Amino acid sequence: MRWSKCHCCPCEGNCYCNIPYLAEQIDRFVNRVHRFGDAYLYQHLTGPQLAWASKRYHGHRVFPESIFDEMKAAGIY
Secondary structure, eight states: OOOOOOOSSSSTTOSGGGHHHHHHHHHHHHHHHHHHHHHHHTSOOOHHHHHHHHHHTTTOSSOOTTHHHHHHHHTOO
16 A cells, blocks of 8 residues: 655654545545446446456446447457
């Protein structure tokens, strides 16, 4: 885990000042889990399809319904 530099106390960076950074990392992880769960459970994507879709839609919580059309155009499906 990467710690941010603490400027409020002489603690070498291992204190409660890092909570905002950790909360951001947890939010990113939760969004990624939602994307993977949506793809496996509801859209039935395979591993290579999921890797392509997660790179393409990395900022979205779920994949759009038109993802299969885009995969066919890209030669993935």
